[in-house]
Amino acid sequence: MQMKIERRQPSNIFRKKRKWRLRDHLPIRTVAKYAALTIAGVLLFRAGQAHALVQRGYEALGGEVFALFLPGFYWMVSRVVRDMLEMKKGGA
Numbered sequence: 001m002q003m004k005i006e007r008r009q010p011s012n013i014f015r016k017k018r019k020w021r022l023r024d025h026l027p028i029r030t031v032a033k034y035a036a037l038t039i040a041g042v043l044l045f046r047a048g049q050a051h052a053l054v055q056r057g058y059e060a061l062g063g064e065v066f067a068l069f070l071p072g073f074y075w076m077v078s079r080v081v082r083d084m085l086e087m088k089k090g091g092a
Helices: 028-056 063-091
Strands: none
Touching: 028 063
């Protein structure tokens, strides 16, 4: 008696590799918003650094460095505000 061996495609969904593209998962508007916030943060940092140099008389990094974290601060504050509004909407 002969055995018949069949080869077929694996049906396990975890083995399938899908072509994943970043641009399919991120909206262009969001990327543009955070790019603009990054540019604004760099410009604010440069302006603050020049102003601090005039006041201090020497180069040092102080509070103006926090302008570089502008996109992160924006994201955190927007999440907190969004969560508060959802809690208020659900609780009231």
